[in-house]
Amino acid sequence: MDLQDLDNAVVGCRRCPRLVAWRESAPLQHRARPEEYWSRPVPGFGPADARIGVIGLAPALHGSNRTGRMFTGDRSGDFLFEALHAVGLASQPHAVSRDDGLTLFGTRIASPVRCAPPENKPTPQERDNCRPWLAQELELLRPTLRAVVVLGAFGWQALLPVLSAACWEVPKPRPVFAHGAEIVLPATDGGAPLTLLGCFHVSPHNTFTGRLTQEMVRDVFRRAIVVADD
Numbered sequence: 660m661d662l663q664d665l666d667n668a669v670v671g672c673r674r675c676p677r678l679v680a681w682r683e684s685a686p687l688q689h690r691a692r693p694e695e696y697w698s699r700p701v702p703g704f705g706p707a708d709a710r711i712g713v714i715g716l717a718p719a720l721h722g723s724n725r726t727g728r729m730f731t732g733d734r735s736g737d738f739l740f741e742a743l744h745a746v747g748l749a750s751q752p753h754a755v756s757r758d759d760g761l762t763l764f765g766t767r768i769a770s771p772v773r774c775a776p777p778e779n780k781p782t783p784q785e786r787d788n789c790r791p792w793l794a795q796e797l798e799l800l801r802p803t804l805r806a807v808v809v810l811g812a813f814g815w816q817a818l819l820p821v822l823s824a825a826c827w828e829v830p831k832p833r834p835v836f837a838h839g840a841e842i843v844l845p846a847t848d849g850g851a852p853l854t855l856l857g858c859f860h861v862s863p864h865n866t867f868t869g870r871l872t873q874e875m876v877r878d879v880f881r882r883a884i885v886v887a888d889d
């Protein structure tokens with residue numbers, strides 16, 4: 660299986676009844692036509708030989724659940740892609756739709772939960788249901804992946820067990836999420852280590868209040884570039 664096979668399989672998943680109902684209710688909530696919404700699980704976005712990963716939380720109901728591409732079509736994505744473009748990891752600063760021409764350079768964006776949850780809060784069961792998709796994606800990226808920027812505590816906590824079950828050694832007690840956290844995880848099989856970098860989530864809750872600025876996000880990605888190129 661390659662990443663394209665995985666992406667194709669992800670979009671057909673209906674493992675979480677609550678999230679299936681929620682994602683498919685989105686057009687009704689906005690009085691839109693069903694065909695205006697993706698309303699399916701959102702696959703990862705970026706090249707198969709990415710050296711940098713970006714892990715968020717879950718699709719936004721009227722953002723990537725509408726457009727079908729990670730962080731595309733909402734304010735969180737506007738903020739993220741502005742930063743990625745500024746540091747040279749994205750071809751343009753705006754992400755509007757799946758066919759807007761945006762390309763990521765050496766970077767792949769994924770989320771621990773692939774369907775939009777009510778109030779952006781997946782249940783622990785839904786997080787666990789979705790874990791195998793993230794595990795498979797990381798396994799496929801493993802030959803090149805050297806750094807992962809984790810946007811927020813949910814992604815951090817969801818990611819650590821996946822890494823631990825793969826071939827990276829996660830310290831005990833597990834490291835706590837913080838903006839600016841940097842943790843190097845040695846590979847247990849003699850492969851390359853992976854560096855985790857913590858960053859506040861790019862949600863309006865953080866960006867509109869000034870808790871997270873463009874410069875703060877760009878600094879994290881600049882550090883990821885240095886680490887990934889080492």
Ligand code: SF4
Nearest residue numbers: 672674675700774789
């Ligand atoms: Fe499937 Fe994940 Fe969506 Fe649940 S959240 S239905 S496991 S893709």
